[in-house]
Amino acid sequence: MELAGLAGLLAAVPAVALLGQSGRRHTGAARRAHLLLAAGGALVTAAALAGLATALLTAHHHHDDLVTGSRTLATLMAVGMAFGTVTLLAGTVALPGAARGPAAALRHVLDGLVIAAAIWFVGWVLLARPIRILGSATPYQCAAVILPALLAVVGLGLTGVLALHGHRPRRHSVRVGAGVSLTAIASAGVSGGICRRGDELVLTSVLLLGAGLILVAWAVRAADRPVQVTGDVLERGGAYAVVPMLGVVAALGWHLARGGTLDAYGYFGISVEGLALVARQFLALDDVRRYTVQLRQREKHFRDLAHTDPLTGLANRRGLQLALKADGGPRALIGIDMDGFKTVNDLRGHDVGDAVLAEVGARLRRNLLAGDVAARLGGDEFAVLMHGDDDEAVLAAHRLLAVLGEPYEVDGGQIFLSASVGVASTGELLHDADLALRYAKQRGKNRVEQYQAGYDELLRRRGTLTGELRHAIDRDQLRLVFQPVVALPSMRPVGCEALLRWTHPELGPVRPDEFIPVAEESGLINRIGAWVLENACRQLADWLAAGHDIWMSVNLSPKELHNADYAAQVADILTELGVPPQRLVLEVTEHAVATDMEELVRRLAELRETGVRIALDDFGAGYSSLTQLRTLPVDILKIDHALVAEPESRTGTAAPLVDVVVRLGHRLGLEVLAEGIGTPAQRGVVEEAGCRLGQGSLFGWGVPAEHLESRLRALRPTGPRPLPAPRPAPTATAPARSQLVRLGPGMRQLRALLPTDPGFTAPAGDQNVGSVDSDREMRQG
Numbered sequence: 011m012e013l014a015g016l017a018g019l020l021a022a023v024p025a026v027a028l029l030g031q032s033g034r035r036h037t038g039a040a041r042r043a044h045l046l047l048a049a050g051g052a053l054v055t056a057a058a059l060a061g062l063a064t065a066l067l068t069a070h071h072h073h074d075d076l077v078t079g080s081r082t083l084a085t086l087m088a089v090g091m092a093f094g095t096v097t098l099l100a101g102t103v104a105l106p107g108a109a110r111g112p113a114a115a116l117r118h119v120l121d122g123l124v125i126a127a128a129i130w131f132v133g134w135v136l137l138a139r140p141i142r143i144l145g146s147a148t149p150y151q152c153a154a155v156i157l158p159a160l161l162a163v164v165g166l167g168l169t170g171v172l173a174l175h176g177h178r179p180r181r182h183s184v185r186v187g188a189g190v191s192l193t194a195i196a197s198a199g200v201s202g203g204i205c206r207r208g209d210e211l212v213l214t215s216v217l218l219l220g221a222g223l224i225l226v227a228w229a230v231r232a233a234d235r236p237v238q239v240t241g242d243v244l245e246r247g248g249a250y251a252v253v254p255m256l257g258v259v260a261a262l263g264w265h266l267a268r269g270g271t272l273d274a275y276g277y278f279g280i281s282v283e284g285l286a287l288v289a290r291q292f293l294a295l296d297d298v299r300r301y302t303v304q305l306r307q308r309e310k311h312f313r314d315l316a317h318t319d320p321l322t323g324l325a326n327r328r329g330l331q332l333a334l335k336a337d338g339g340p341r342a343l344i345g346i347d348m349d350g351f352k353t354v355n356d357l358r359g360h361d362v363g364d365a366v367l368a369e370v371g372a373r374l375r376r377n378l379l380a381g382d383v384a385a386r387l388g389g390d391e392f393a394v395l396m397h398g399d400d401d402e403a404v405l406a407a408h409r410l411l412a413v414l415g416e417p418y419e420v421d422g423g424q425i426f427l428s429a430s431v432g433v434a435s436t437g438e439l440l441h442d443a444d445l446a447l448r449y450a451k452q453r454g455k456n457r458v459e460q461y462q463a464g465y466d467e468l469l470r471r472r473g474t475l476t477g478e479l480r481h482a483i484d485r486d487q488l489r490l491v492f493q494p495v496v497a498l499p500s501m502r503p504v505g506c507e508a509l510l511r512w513t514h515p516e517l518g519p520v521r522p523d524e525f526i527p528v529a530e531e532s533g534l535i536n537r538i539g540a541w542v543l544e545n546a547c548r549q550l551a552d553w554l555a556a557g558h559d560i561w562m563s564v565n566l567s568p569k570e571l572h573n574a575d576y577a578a579q580v581a582d583i584l585t586e587l588g589v590p591p592q593r594l595v596l597e598v599t600e601h602a603v604a605t606d607m608e609e610l611v612r613r614l615a616e617l618r619e620t621g622v623r624i625a626l627d628d629f630g631a632g633y634s635s636l637t638q639l640r641t642l643p644v645d646i647l648k649i650d651h652a653l654v655a656e657p658e659s660r661t662g663t664a665a666p667l668v669d670v671v672v673r674l675g676h677r678l679g680l681e682v683l684a685e686g687i688g689t690p691a692q693r694g695v696v697e698e699a700g701c702r703l704g705q706g707s708l709f710g711w712g713v714p715a716e717h718l719e720s721r722l723r724a725l726r727p728t729g730p731r732p733l734p735a736p737r738p739a740p741t742a743t744a745p746a747r748s749q750l751v752r753l754g755p756g757m758r759q760l761r762a763l764l765p766t767d768p769g770f771t772a773p774a775g776d777q778n779v780g781s782v783d784s785d786r787e788m789r790q791g
């Protein structure tokens with residue numbers, strides 16, 4: 011019989027060999043698991059082989075010796091095979107499809123123990139008194155079977171857990187678990203059979219053992235397929251614990267009802283069940299804690315995201331509102347909006363716009379103190395919430411204005427932008443800073459305004475003005491006045507600038523610097539501009555018809571210039587009223603020049619084609635580019651009054667830059683007109699510089715048409731005047747000599763630049779260039 015058993019065991023050998031081979035073929039976790047399974051299988055097989063061989067050799071011994079010998083042998087075999095089974099179990103939990111890592115494996119083992127302890131206990135109830143389903147066959151005298159039986163139960167428990175919680179597809183690891191359990195059961199059978207000299211049992215068990223190992227080997231072949239790892243606690247139900255526990259309770263009740271008592275094996279089963287459940291509970295709590303921490307971290311991450319602006323990484327509006335709610339000492343809010351940012355998007359594309367915004371964010375962040383919060387409120391609008399009082403806030407605002415006004419290096423080019431800044435340090439910070447910011451925009455941008463209680467009133471007034479301005483034309487509230495432009499040095503009026511006046515019946519006279527921005531913002535400027543142009547031209551036509559030798563200057567809003575058929579409108583009016591186009595001068599401000607150059611050049615060129623002349627107003631008051639000046643199709647350069655009124659500098663001359671700009675203008679073939687001449691001294695300086703056209707209070711304020719007309723009448727007509735030749739078209743190939751120069755009352759940079767410009771070594775007689783009036787005046791003079 012033992013021989014048959016030995017033969018049966020041979021089936022196990024190839025299975026072990028297959029496992030070993032599979033282990034060598036794999037790497038990583040699979041290799042470890044397969045080798046463990048191979049080693050376990052080999053140990054079980056070796057122990058069984060050794061036991062059977064010993065039993066065969068000692069078969070002829072005396073009966074008493076035989077009984078004791080069998081028990082000893084069975085015990086030894088059981089221990090040997092138990093080692094093998096433990097190794098097999100370890101290999102099973104180590105399979106990649108079983109558990110994700112050691113922690114998950116430990117959880118599987120404990121879950122398995124919960125099931126195993128229940129099976130053990132139910133088995134014990136069935137085998138123990140009073141039920142004893144095996145009757146006298148219960149191998150009580152063979153303690154040797156207990157160890158493999160115990161491991162078989164653990165194997166079954168583990169298989170159950172793998173069926174419930176293994177990674178998908180689960181069938182491979184379940185098959186391995188089942189094979190290992192079968193091997194363990196067979197081990198118990200073999201040791202039991204040897205102990206009780208039950209040949210059939212030995213034979214059957216040996217065959218089962220082989221079958222178990224073959225099942226393992228077969229299942230392992232597929233066990234290294236990719237598995238779907240799900241480690242979420244939410245996936246784990248409690249059924250694996252509830253069902254065994256109910257089984258234990260039912261079995262115990264049945265056992266006690268039949269008058270049974272608990273012996274050591276029963277206690278053991280119940281204790282293991284309880285301890286395994288408690289241990290599992292600890293681990294489950296630990297899992298829950300870990301997941302809670304993870305959830306909190308994620309929640310924080312999403313909360314942060316909800317309060318962060320993705321482009322700049324600064325806080326967003328909600329983030330700023332949160333920061334505003336937090337308590338703290340004295341605080342101030344600095345509201346910032348980039349000026350003319352839309353142009354960056356329009357000219358350079360949205361990506362460049364984004365890069366500029368990101369850089370604005372970075373500059374703000376670099377200029378924060380600890381505890382300050384910078385935020386992007388949307389578009390090109392930013393805010394800085396800082397600790398400090400009024401004065402500190404205004405100081406910080408000016409610093410930010412300077413920092414944000416530095417050129418932006420994007421995409422290999424420079425972008426020039428300024429910002430408008432509003433500061434509030436009491437009250438509704440967000441609201442007040444916004445009001446101050448809007449006020450800064452209205453007052454010409456690129457400046458800091460501090461909130462004052464009057465702003466609400468100011469903005470309300472703007473609302474009223476917008477409403478009233480809508481009807482100003484229909485209700486005949488607009489008037490034109492005309493400020494003379496005189497030839498120097500004779501001070502004879504040769505032209506005039508039409509200036510708009512608005513007198514409201516209730517509000518009284520409204521200043522142009524108040525209502526013109528309102529008109530621009532509300533879009534009314536186009537209607538109003540058309541009205542001004544038409545009425546100015548009508549007046550001009552009258553004067554020309556009356557034989558006066560004069561030209562008319564009309565201010566042009568950048569918004570009107572954007573209008574694609576503006577040039578056509580101008581041409582229509584001129585034709586309709588029969589005004590020679592050369593008699594009309596359209597003035598654009600430097601402000602318009604600083605924005606979209608290409609469009610501006612195109613529009614101005616269209617206008618010039620109609621024959622009108624273009625004047626560049628307020629030159630020297632803000633930003634200007636010398637390159638732009640050369641590219642722009644303009645005929646007249648109007649020197650800003652700030653330059654004319656500049657006091658003596660360290661060189662000892664008053665208005666030192668007038669001379670420079672006049673020479674620059676003449677050099678570029680432009681007529682030059684000095685604005686804001688208020689004193690004979692200023693007139694002297696301007697004349698000295700060679701400027702032949704002047705305008706200012708010294709020669710007359712803006713007056714009604716009749717007043718100017720009487721002045722004109724007083725002058726004896728001197729026949730038709732030659733009109734200035736149009737300026738030659740700018741040459742596109744001329745190299746740019748400078749980029750952007752900040753002109754202004756200081757104009758130091760221009761001064762520093764010009765003498766080194768080879769094109770600027772002006773000949774002594776260049777003062778007459780392009781100035782017909784000065785020619786004539788000189789002849790007269």
Ligand SMILES: Nc1nc2c(ncn2[C@@H]2O[C@H](COP(=O)(O)OP(=O)(O)OP(=O)(O)O)[C@@H](O)[C@H]2O)c(=O)[nH]1
Nearest residue numbers: 347348349350351352353355360363364388389390
């Ligand atoms: N590139 C980019 N542009 C944006 C983004 N959000 C808004 N903008 C643009 O930013 C511009 C902001 O316009 P405004 O502030 O009204 O106009 P502005 O040209 O700066 O004029 P002022 O503020 O009056 O000087 C709009 O043209 C928007 O389309 C953004 O995330 N990226």
